Amino acid sequence: MKDVKIYTENLSVFFDYIQALNNVSIQIKANRVTSIIGPSGCGKTSFLRTLNRMNDLMHGFKMKGEVKIDGVDIYDDNIDVVNLRKLVGMVFQKSNLFPKSVYENLIFAPKLNNIKDKNKLDEIVERSCTQASIWDEIKDRLNDNALNLSAGQQQRLCIARALSVNPDVLLMDEPASALDPISTSRIEELIFELKKDYTILVVTHNMQQAARISDFTAFFYLGQLVEFEKTTKIFTNPSNKQTEDYITGRFG
Amino acid sequence: MERPFDKQIDRLKVKLIKMCSLVDEQVEFAIRSVDEKNISLADLVIERDLKVDKYDTKIERICQKLFALNQPVAMDLRLVMSALKINSNLERIGDLAVNISRFAKELPAKPGFYSRLHFMEIAFLTREMIKNAIDAFIGGDSDLARRVLASDDKLDNMVHETSQTLIEIMKEDQNNIEPALKFYSIFQELERLGDHATNISEEVYFIVKARSIKHRDEDDLFRDHDFNSES
Structure with missing residues (x-):
């Protein structure tokens, strides 16, 4: 299918003898926000990191099945993992900026990708910050230490840094869980804006957030994909009883 | 940056306003179909009720989605709650316009007693109540909403007086009974239209002032100790 960006077929993931994902088959659409919800330990983050x-470097990691992005098997031996991560950016729960200036954080990845021209780098900094809705706040603070920014700004800077290498896909693992409501709302607005250009997957514990921001929602439980549907359907009339119990808080 | 939620709220308002216009016109045509004995206008009202029902269903879906996906609070919460109720009232107004149009089709030629009924005077007041309720909703005008409430008593009195006149008309000549009964039903529908305009105005007041004026003063309503302890 043309609009499918990410495709997994019978994906199982193991860490030593623990099975984190069990036969997950899913088709993630391009330029849409997909939320991944489920209780702790259900495999949300393992799925995202796959x-x-x-x-790959986690102790005892093994996987079975297929993971394709744009039809390409990303676990093929010929895949350059550094290039893959350029294509698939990631933002974590806590901002993980380098203890360097705002500017240096933003040009770190482009420089690794052999972009040396100062004008070009300046252009990348402005574009990625504008996309991450933080340009106006930091354009006069580019030489400040990035760690001096507020928590919400740091998280948006992480998003800008992920965008600096022009990825296709943005993976977000609890991107707003450590933020106050105003910063959370800004991140959510940002996600809504970014989906025009990127395919976005968000792992979240916050079901209301999943409801607000995503077009599709996947509910994971015990490593299995229980239900994957349009967010409106999941939150108004889920097909599966486990999904209903989870989203209504009757779980367990 | 505009929240996706704001777009949904705007969409809800636009749909409601369009439904208001349609329903207002349905009532106007229904009244004219009686006054002018215009069958094609009556048929148009009956036919277009499907469109009113479509708005009703669509607005319900938007509200359901807003509740499920956006967890509205404060003013937004009151708006979505009230939108659901206003929607139901508009849908009922549409049904009453259909009923009036059906009666219009069944009526024989304008009876001799027609001028004694002050039909257009009462119909005008009803339409004005509906129009003001809609304007109050669109403009968030709680004062105008209150004025609609005041008009309802006047409408009830006028309908009551006309009902007495109709009884007299029926007593005068038994040939009047059938058309007079039809008119009696039409006036009952006009009175109900006024009730729905009142309901809409109460919802507008709730959206703007966050207070319910549906029954009596909210504080009086919940002064009852037993009721409070139950909740």
């Missing part, structure tokens, strides 16, 4: 091979 999509840019962040699990």
